[in-house]
Structures are given as C-alpha cells and as structure tokens.
Amino acid sequence: xxxxxxxxxxxxxxxxxxxxxxxxxxxxxxxxxxxxxxxxxxxxxxxxxxxxxxxxxxxxxxxxxxxxxxxxxxxxxxxxxxxxxxxxxxxxxxxxxxxxxxxxxxxxxxxxxxxxxxxxxxxxxxxxxxxxxxxxxxxxxxxxxxxxxxxxxxxxxxxxxxxxxxxxxxxxxxxxxxxxxxxxxxxxxxxxxxxxxxxxxxxxxxxxxxxxxxxxxxxxxxxxxxxxxxxxxxxxxxxxxxxxxxxxxxxxxxxxxxxxxxxxxxxxxxxxxxxxxxxxxxxxxxxxxxx
Numbered sequence: 001x002x003x004x005x006x007x008x009x010x011x012x013x014x015x016x017x018x019x020x021x022x023x024x025x026x027x028x029x030x031x032x033x034x035x036x037x038x039x040x041x042x043x044x045x046x047x048x049x050x051x052x053x054x055x056x057x058x059x060x061x062x063x064x065x066x067x068x069x070x071x072x073x074x075x076x077x078x079x080x081x082x083x084x085x086x087x088x089x090x091x092x093x094x095x096x097x098x099x100x101x102x103x104x105x106x107x108x109x110x111x112x113x114x115x116x117x118x119x120x121x122x123x124x125x126x127x128x129x130x131x132x133x134x135x136x137x138x139x140x141x142x143x144x145x146x147x148x149x150x151x152x153x154x155x156x157x158x159x160x161x162x163x164x165x166x167x168x169x170x171x172x173x174x175x176x177x178x179x180x181x182x183x184x185x186x187x188x189x190x191x192x193x194x195x196x197x198x199x200x201x202x203x204x205x206x207x208x209x210x211x212x213x214x215x216x217x218x219x220x221x222x223x224x225x226x227x228x229x230x231x232x233x234x235x236x237x238x239x240x241x242x243x244x245x246x247x248x249x250x251x252x253x254x255x256x257x258x259x260x261x262x263x264x265x266x267x268x269x270x271x272x273x274x275x276x277x278x279x280x281x282x283x284x285x286x287x288x289x290x291x
Contacts, residue, residue: 002097006224006235007038014046014072014083015256016248020240021090022075022255023247025167025174028092031243035093037227037235039220042083046070047191050078050165055263060191069191073255073262074176076165081178082188085205086162087219090176098173103166107152110175111164114154116226117219118161123209125156159204180205181214 009020017040024036047064049055051074058080064071091110098106108127118125129152153160164177183205189195206214228235240248255261 002233003034004093004231004233004235005034005036005238007036007238007240008220009038009040011041011043013044014042014048014070015252017042017088018048018072018074018256019248019252020244021174021176022251023240023244024090024092025075025169025172026247027241027244028174029169029172032094033241034236035097036091036238037224038090039223040088040090041216042086042088044068044070045082045084045187046072048081048083049073049262050080051075052077052265053080054265058193060193061263063191067191071259071262074165076167076174076176078163078165080192081163082191083178084184084187085182086178086180087216087223088176088178089223090174092172092174095168095171095173103168104152106173107164107166107175110166110173111152111154111177113223113227113230114162114164114177114179116230117222118154118156120222120226121206121210121214123156125154125161128153128155128160156204156209160202161204161206161209179219181216181219182207 007024009017012020020038020040024038027033028036046069047059049058049071053073055061055071055073059071061071095101095106098109100106100109111127115125152164154162154164162177162179164175166173166175168174180203183203185200189200206219224235227233
C-alpha cells in the first residue's frame with residue numbers, strides 16, 4: 001500500500017489557498033516527496049479566475065471591491081468559480097501514479113474518489129460523457145465554470161456538481177476541484193459582466209440534492225475515506241514543510257495577494273512545457289504535455 005500525505009488546511013483567504021496549492025506543486029517538482037491530498041475551505045468568499053481569463057471582461061471589479069469579495073487567479077485553466085460555502089481539494093502526484101498517459105482518462109482516474117463520496121451520500125453520480133450529456137452550453141466557452149459540462153465533468157441528476165482542473169509540468173500532475181455545499185445563485189452570478197441566469201438549472205450543490213445541509217467537516221471525512229478506498233493508499237496527516245511554508249509566503253506576497261497580478265491577463269506568458277488546462281481543454285493538453 002502506497003503512502004500519501006494528508007493536509008487539512010481548514011479555512012483560509014483566497015490568496016493563501018492559491019499560494020499553498022502552488023507551493024505544493026513547486027515543492028513536489030523539486031523534491032518529489034510523498035504525493036499529497038489537501039482539503040480546504042475559503043473565508044472570506046472569493047472569485048477565482050482561470051489562468052487565461054481576462055478579469056476586466058468577466059467580473060465587475062469595482063463591485064467586488066465594494067462588497068469585499070476577493071479576486072484571485074488560479075494556476076489552472078477553466079472558468080470563474082465563486083468560492084463560498086464549499087469544500088475544495090487539491091492533490092499533487094507523479095504521472096506514473098495514475099497508470100495512464102491519457103489526459104482525459106487521468107481526470108476520470110483522479111475524480112473517481114469524488115464519485116465514491118457521492119455514492120456514500122446516496123447520490124448517483126457519473127461523468128457527463130457516460131450520461132450522453134457531454135455538452136450543454138451553446139457557447140464555445142462558458143466564463144462561469146459551473147455553467148457548462150464537458151465529458152469529464154461529474155453530473156448528478158443531469159446537473160453539474162462542482163468543477164476540476166489540472167496543471168502539469170514534466171511528469172508531475174496537480175489537480176484541484178470545488179464541491180459546493182450550498183449555492184447562493186445571486187452571489188455566484190451578480191458580479192459577472194455577462195451573467196447567464198439561464199444556466200442555473202445546469203449546476204447544483206449538495207444541499208439542493210440531499211434536501212438537507214451537509215457540513216464541511218462531514219464531507220471532509222467522507223472524502224478522506226473515499227480516497228483511501230478508491231486508491232488503496234494510506235493517508236498520513238501532515239502540515240506544510242518548512243520549504244512549502246516559505247514558498248507559500250513568497251508566492252502569496254508576489255502573486256496571489258497582488259491585485260495587479262491577479263487582474264492582469266496571464267495567458268500570453270504560457271510556456272510550452274507548462275500546460276494549464278481543465279477538462280474542456282484536454283485535447284490541447286495532450287499535445288502540450290511532452291516535457
């Protein structure tokens with residue numbers, strides 16, 4: 001049985017959360033320590049932008065500032081996510097841990113513990129392509145992450161639950177994903193420049209499915225057990241290493257706590273050996289992941 005680290009970060013602000021995620025990725029690239037599963041929440045609420053999104057075209061920045069809603073740019077691709085009453089996971093591992101070289105399949109491998117967790121809650125979940133609902137958005141790309149499904153997205157009762165995205169470099173895979181415990185549709189959409197209110201029937205939260213509230217810590221426990229069962233691994237509770245703590249501090253100061261960096265369009269700086277993608281970008285990723 002292989003061993004993974006388990007980091008339970010509790011609740012942090014947006015800049016801290018994204019700095020920790022990148023610190024885990026960078027540290028693993030350099031040192032190849034144990035693969036890691038991290039579980040965390042967001043306080044206060046925040047919007048995260050996909051790496052390639054133009055903040056000024058997607059969000060009412062002044063309104064976010066007025067209402068003290070933070071904006072942070074993820075190191076992964078995809079659309080805007082409003083992080084509020086949710087649980088987020090991240091993980092980093094070697095590509096060989098996945099036993100597949102196919103990017104699309106790797107999403108399904110890594111998301112399989114989420115499927116198991118939903119089953120434990122009495123919910124029948126599956127990937128959109130298995131349900132014949134590979135695409136539901138009429139636009140080429142929906143700026144709000146939850147507003148469209150692709151083949152690797154997880155659906156329950158025909159509606160998308162959360163979202164997941166990867167970043168790869170060399171043989172290292174990083175993935176994180178959002179699981180809404182409860183959704184305030186107005187808060188999710190009212191800061192968007194072009195909110196698509198017709199999309200609200202395309203996505204869901206656990207509370208809307210279960211018809212009762214589920215706490216962050218209840219879901220955390222279910223995810224941990226599901227991860228161990230699906231991947232047949234042991235999880236050792238851990239904190240950040242000294243190196244990871246140092247990286248977190250510097251990344252937060254230089255990038256994620258810097259409003260100019262978060263609002264500036266970053267996509268043009270993409271390097272060939274640093275693919276960013278979510279599950280709607282798998283074809284591009286399969287071409288780029290050659291380093």
